Each structure stands twice: as structure tokens, then as C-alpha cells.
Amino acid sequence: MEKRGQGIQFNWIFVIVAGALFLIFFAFFSVRYIDLEQSKENGKIVRALDSSILGAKGISQYKVFGEDFSDFVLEYNCERLYINEDQFIESSSIIFVEDKSEGPFSMWSQDYEKPYLVDTVVYLWNFDLKFYFSGVSEEFMDEIPNELKITSEGNADVLVYFGGAEPNPNKKVIAFNGNQIWYVNEDKYFNYNGDNVFVYGAMFSSPDVFECSKNYLEERKNSLKELYIKKAQYFGSKCAEYGQIIGALRDDNINSIISLNEALDNHGCEVIY
Amino acid sequence: MKKGQLQIQETGFVIFIVVVILLIGFVLFYQFQIRSIENLNEKYQEDKFEDMISFVPSMPELSYSVRGDQKGSIDFYKARAFADVSDNEYYKNLFGYKKITLKVSADTLVLYDNKLSSYTGIRKITSPVSVYNAWDEKYYVGVLEVERYV
Numbered sequence: 448m449e450k451r452g453q454g455i456q457f458n459w460i461f462v463i464v465a466g467a468l469f470l471i472f473f474a475f476f477s478v479r480y481i482d483l484e485q486s487k488e489n490g491k492i493v494r495a496l497d498s499s500i501l502g503a504k505g506i507s508q509y510k511v512f513g514e515d516f517s518d519f520v521l522e523y524n525c526e527r528l529y530i531n532e533d534q535f536i537e538s539s540s541i542i543f544v545e546d547k548s549e550g551p552f553s554m555w556s557q558d559y560e561k562p563y564l565v566d567t568v569v570y571l572w573n574f575d576l577k578f579y580f581s582g583v584s585e586e587f588m589d590e591i592p593n594e595l596k597i598t599s600e601g602n603a604d605v606l607v608y609f610g611g612a613e614p615n616p617n618k619k620v621i622a623f624n625g626n627q628i629w630y631v632n633e634d635k636y637f638n639y640n641g642d643n644v645f646v647y648g649a650m651f652s653s654p655d656v657f658e659c660s661k662n663y664l665e666e667r668k669n670s671l672k673e674l675y676i677k678k679a680q681y682f683g684s685k686c687a688e689y690g691q692i693i694g695a696l697r698d699d700n701i702n703s704i705i706s707l708n709e710a711l712d713n714h715g716c717e718v719i720y
Numbered sequence: 721m722k723k724g725q726l727q728i729q730e731t732g733f734v735i736f737i738v739v740v741i742l743l744i745g746f747v748l749f750y751q752f753q754i755r756s757i758e759n760l761n762e763k764y765q766e767d768k769f770e771d772m773i774s775f776v777p778s779m780p781e782l783s784y785s786v787r788g789d790q791k792g793s794i795d796f797y798k799a800r801a802f803a804d805v806s807d808n809e810y811y812k813n814l815f816g817y818k819k820i821t822l823k824v825s826a827d828t829l830v831l832y833d834n835k836l837s838s839y840t841g842i843r844k845i846t847s848p849v850s851v852y853n854a855w856d857e858k859y860y861v862g863v864l865e866v867e868r869y870v
Contacts, residue, residue: 562788
């Protein structure tokens with residue numbers, strides 16, 4: 448009787464251990480399977496985002512991205528776009544976005560011209576973000592897409608001041624003064640040339656992303672400037688304006704570049720851009 | 721060894737084998753799924769590479785424009801100038817390990833070349849393009865080649 452009791456006890460222990468093993472295996476399998484499915488979804492989101500950005504670069508436009516996907520977090524380090532710290536894609540576009548932000552996103556693309564086309568930059572920001580502007584010009588407001596949510600100072604997530612500003616730990620605060628962009632809470636300053644593209648860029652991006660995207664844009668502009676100077680040099684002997692436009696290009700004198708380019712066209716000479 | 725003990729050992733061994741088979745199945749399934757995710761990414765990169773053949777001619781560095789109005793052709797003299805300025809970090813980030821060549825009439829312009837030090841092969845795509853030569857004010861048919869070092 449005692450031996451039989453031990454046998455039954457042993458059977459129960461055996462069943463529990465074997466059952467636990469199977470349970471652990473299937474629990475582990477389920478967790479990994481969910482991770483894999485999430486990884487697939489992240490890959491789908493990042494590819495769709497990249498395609499959407501490339502599409503936005505074709506023509507200046509506003510659109511919404513990510514409404515069809517479940518909650519996701521986008522991280523950007525100026526080279527790669529990461530979704531949920533998992534799948535990534537190398538981005539070849541100039542993007543202004545926070546280094547880490549949640550979807551869905553508003554996406555706005557805008558041509559940057561000096562006066563020749565440099566690039567179409569893409570701004571991305573959380574669809575629900577609300578902005579407050581103080582001291583901005585009418586021209587600045589006209590450029591902003593109507594879909595951008597503008598509200599009072601108290602309700603806004605991002606405060607944009609042309610002039611002085613105070614730090615606010617609960618909101619993002621950006622101030623523009625003369626030739627400087629000031630990330631107020633971080634106390635970081637950047638010089639800029641007054642182009643609105645950098646104002647919008649600062650509104651939508653964190654200081655690190657802003658700095659590198661601004662550098663990329665300036666690098667491309669300088670490459671294009673060199674390229675147009677070389678083109679003008681090739682045709683130098685044909686018309687007098689080529690010498691002048693080389694000077695205007697070197698000085699970034701936009702009005703002169705425009706008028707000299709028109710003069711070249713009017714005199715039957717090859718235009719620069 | 722008693723008959724009962726033998727049975728228990730046998731059952732334990734069967735369970736052990738079943739668990740091992742399940743684990744192997746799981747590892748294979750996991751590898752297969754990871755590979756399928758990687759394949760999707762590779763396929764997307766390949767599609768992006770093929771899209772370059774239409775993206776490159778429309779870049780401001782190459783496209784022929786009059787007062788900012790794009791004419792849908794490559795400007796031969798911009799292309800020549802681009803070949804001289806393209807060796808910088810910006811374009812290396814934009815194009816990566818690739819070679820872009822424009823062939824028009826007797827001229828071959830290497831617009832960009834950034835070799836992968838240990839490349840094992842080259843993927844190449846070509847497309848006919850319209851090229852405008854402002855010197856003689858004529859349009860020519862050229863060939864744009866984009867090669868990817870792999």
C-alpha cells in the first residue's frame with residue numbers, strides 16, 4: 448500500500464513537470480511569435496513611411512501618415528528611421544522631425560530655393576501637436592498648411608516666439624531673434640540665414656536633428672552653388688552676364704542671381720538654372 | 721530494474737524527444753520568419769535601387785531647367801559640373817556605394833563613384849535619357865547607368 452502510494456505521488460510529480468515544460472515552451476513560443484508579428488508590422492510601417500516621404504518630395508504638399516497603423520514610435524538619428532526601436536531604413540531625404548515621437552504624423556513638404564531648387568524638405572510632427580505663435584509675420588502664417596493645429600499659449604504643446612521667450616519645462620519652446628534660433632528649454636542656439644525653412648525645421652525637430660538636417664541642406668546648397676558656378680564658367684565666353692552671375696552665386700545674392708539669369712535668357716544665352 | 725521504473729523512464733525519454741523536436745521546430749520557424757522579414761527589407765532596397773534610374777535624372781543637380789521650370793531632360797553641362805562636385809559626404813550619404821555614369825554620343829561622364837572596398841559583385845540598371853547640350857542647343861539620346869556594389 449505504501450509503495451503504491453509512492454507510485455501515484457511520483458506519477459503526479461511527473462505529470463506536473465512534463466505539463467510545466469510544455470506550458471513554458473508554448474508560452475515562450477507565443478511571446479516570440481507576437482514579437483515576430485510586431486517586427487513584421489514595424490517593417491511594413493517603416494517602408495510605408497519611407498515611400499510616403501519619397502512621394503512627398505515630388506511636390507510640395509501636406510498629408511497624414513500612419514492613421515492605418517496601430518500605435519508606433521518613430522526615432523530618427525539623421526541617418527536611419529527606426530520604428531518601435533526595431534525595424535529601420537536608411538533615409539536619403541532631408542527630414543525635420545523630433546528625435547523620438549509617436550505616430551500618426553502630419554507630413555508637409557516644401558521646396559527650398561536659393562533661388563535655384565536645392566531640395567524638397569520634409570517636416571514630420573505628431574498629428575495631435577498644437578502650436579502657438581507669437582510675433583510672426585503674415586507671410587510666415589500664409590505658408591503654413593491650414594491643417595496645422597494652432598491654439599492659445601496655455602493649450603499648446605509647442606510655443607514659437609519671434610522675440611524673447613521664457614523656458615517652460617512642460618512644453619517645447621522655440622524663439623527666433625535676429626539670425627539666431629534658440630531652443631529655450633535646452634538653451635541651445637543655432638545661427639540661421641532668416642529662411643523660413645529653418646524656422647519650420649526648428650518647430651518640428653529636436654536640436655540634434657535640426658543641426659544635422661540644416662547641415663545637410665547647407666552642404667547640398669553649397670554643392671549646387673559650385674555646380675552652377677562651373678556651368679557659368681563653361682559658357683563664360685558667350686555672354687558678359689556669366690562673369691556677373693558667378694559673383695552673385697558666390698555672394699548668395701538671390702536678387703542678382705534671379706535678374707542675371709533672366710538677362711541671360713533675354714539675351715539668348717543659356718540660363719544657369 | 722522493475723517494470724514500473726522502466727515504463728517511467730521510457731515515458732520520460734519520449735517527452736524529452738518531443739520537447740527537443742518542438743524546440744527544433746520552433747528554431748526553424750523563427751529563422752524562417754526572420755529571413756522572410758529580411759527578404760522583405762532586401763526587396764524594398766532593391767526596388768529603391770531600381771527607382772534611382774528615374775530619380776537621378778530629376779535631381780536639381782542634373783535636370784535641365786529654364787528659370788526654374790523643369791524641362792524633363794538632363795543638362796549636359798550640369799552633369800559635367802556634377803561629376804566634379806559629387807565627391808562629398810552629402811552625396812555619399814545620398815547614394816551610398818554606387819557608380820552613376822552618363823553616356824552621350826562619344827562622351828562618358830562618371831557622375832558619381834563610391835566603391836565598396838570588398839565588393840563581390842555589381843548590380844546594374846540602365847535607361848535611355850534625353851540629354852540637352854546647351855552649347856549646340858540640341859537634344860541627344862543618352863544612356864544613364866546606375867551600378868550598385870554588393
